[in-house]
Amino acid sequence: MIRILLCCSAGMSTSLLVxxxxxxxxxxxxxxxxxxxxxxxxxxxxxxxxxxxLGPQIRFALGEVREMVGPEKPVDVIELRDYGTMNGKKVLDFALSKLG
Incomplete structure (x- = not known):
């Protein structure tokens, strides 16, 4: 089981992407x-x-989140275009690519 967490400013817009x-x-x-x-x-x-x-709207927090999470867990920002178009396939592929 792969566990993918999306984090954004309010958690609302990301629900459709999930x-x-x-x-x-x-x-x-x-x-x-x-x-x-x-x-x-x-x-x-x-x-x-x-x-x-992370949702693109909180891209500014990437360094802070990486520090909080630690180096053993991948943290990255969803591409603005994929987020804006709610491209679940591309965002899933992106998440999977981060896992190696």
């Missing part, structure tokens, strides 16, 4: 737990995830 990522994972036969949270909830959720992706 649904599309789940659908894409199901179509690919990948067992994945994918969820979204607002940034203030990151400390209590970071240890549950295998990879953490």
């Amino acid at each position: 649904q599309k990522m789940r659908k894409s994972a199901e179509e690919k036969g990948i067992e994945a737990e994918i969820w979204a949270i607002p940034q203030p909830e990151l400390p209590e959720n970071k240890d549950k995830a295998d990879v953490i992706l």
Whole structure:
């Protein structure tokens, strides 16, 4: 089971992206737990995830989040175009690429 955490400013806009990522994972036969949270909830959720992706609107927090999470867990920012178009397949592929 792959656990992908999406983090954005409020957790609302990312909910649709989560649904599309789940659908894409199901179509690919990948067992994945994918969820979204607002940034203030990151400390209590970071240890549950295998990879953490930030919404483009909180790109400024990338360094801070990487420091909080530590070097053993990948943290990156979702591409603005993929986020804006809610491209669940591309964002899922991006998350999977971060896991090696």
